[in-house]
Amino acid sequence: MSEPLLKLTDVSKSYGATAVLHDISLEVRPGEVLCLLGDNGAGKSTLIKVLSGFHEPTSGTFEVDGKPATFKSPRDAGEHGIACVHQFGGTFPLMSIGRSFFVGAEPTKGWGPLRRFDRKFAGEVAVREIRALGITRVTDGDRLVGGLSGGERQALAIGRAVYFGANVLILDEPTAALGVKEAAHVLRIIMQARQKGIAVILVTHNVTHAMAVGDHFAVLIRGTLAADFRKGERTREEITDLMAGGEAMAELEAEIEAYQREHAGQVPDPAELEQLADHQKPTA
Numbered sequence: 001m002s003e004p005l006l007k008l009t010d011v012s013k014s015y016g017a018t019a020v021l022h023d024i025s026l027e028v029r030p031g032e033v034l035c036l037l038g039d040n041g042a043g044k045s046t047l048i049k050v051l052s053g054f055h056e057p058t059s060g061t062f063e064v065d066g067k068p069a070t071f072k073s074p075r076d077a078g079e080h081g082i083a084c085v086h087q088f089g090g091t092f093p094l095m096s097i098g099r100s101f102f103v104g105a106e107p108t109k110g111w112g113p114l115r116r117f118d119r120k121f122a123g124e125v126a127v128r129e130i131r132a133l134g135i136t137r138v139t140d141g142d143r144l145v146g147g148l149s150g151g152e153r154q155a156l157a158i159g160r161a162v163y164f165g166a167n168v169l170i171l172d173e174p175t176a177a178l179g180v181k182e183a184a185h186v187l188r189i190i191m192q193a194r195q196k197g198i199a200v201i202l203v204t205h206n207v208t209h210a211m212a213v214g215d216h217f218a219v220l221i222r223g224t225l226a227a228d229f230r231k232g233e234r235t236r237e238e239i240t241d242l243m244a245g246g247e248a249m250a251e252l253e254a255e256i257e258a259y260q261r262e263h264a265g266q267v268p269d270p271a272e273l274e275q276l277a278d279h280q281k282p283t284a
């Protein structure tokens, strides 16, 4: 197995007196997709904010490429090759694809008063990078971003981060609010990034999406790393249950107990048990 690009040891984060993350130790390797899973409020956003330099950890250490590192700002994290891409982040509907790709780092041509934005270069690079992520429908860098589909806009945001040097890409719920086809597109983009040797940290609530692309899984429950395992080591049911913090199972047990109280200690028969289990099935 390759050396970790990013290693966290005993990272904790408190907001004032509220402890949110407790002693998280994790390794992120090149060419792997790490799925960060957990129920609402488990601490996923806080962890990615710490990873991408938006918040400093309260304690614990980071290593990037085997060397100690501290991120005091997203710029610091970016300089270490860590980029957080929020859904459609950094893409602007009323800008051309080329301009949106280079926003804040516009390439220019000409000198002195004749210096101007190099529209042709920007458009060509943007289209090339988007196509390198498998989105071949995008051919014209002068088109407006607003005309792209959700998946294409994600490709633009991811292509941009990769072009500007990201080798750890944090994607926060990239498939949320997308249709099935668009979500499949985004998962394909993730696989392409992985193939380029980039480490992807994928935050998602969707077990199916996580299982489709994940090599490594980390499950947070109430700010603690409750499970850290590799592809194939847990079943879908086990992952789903972990994501619900074991609550689905606890609730089912409570329902069985209630049934027994109502039915003079009788155990529900298999059909009734199945009904109770169906009632507990997560919808995600």
Ligand SMILES: Nc1ncnc2c1ncn2[C@@H]1O[C@H](COP(=O)(O)OP(=O)(O)OP(=O)(O)O)[C@@H](O)[C@H]1O
Pocket: 015, 018, 020, 038, 039, 040, 041, 042, 043, 044, 045, 046, 047
């Ligand atoms: N700035 C803050 N100050 C105090 N508490 C916070 C702050 N940000 C988050 N929290 C608390 O930290 C806990 C974890 O929140 P976080 O947003 O990291 O969870 P999450 O797993 O990303 O949830 P979701 O999936 O709903 O986005 C929650 O209980 C939340 O209320």
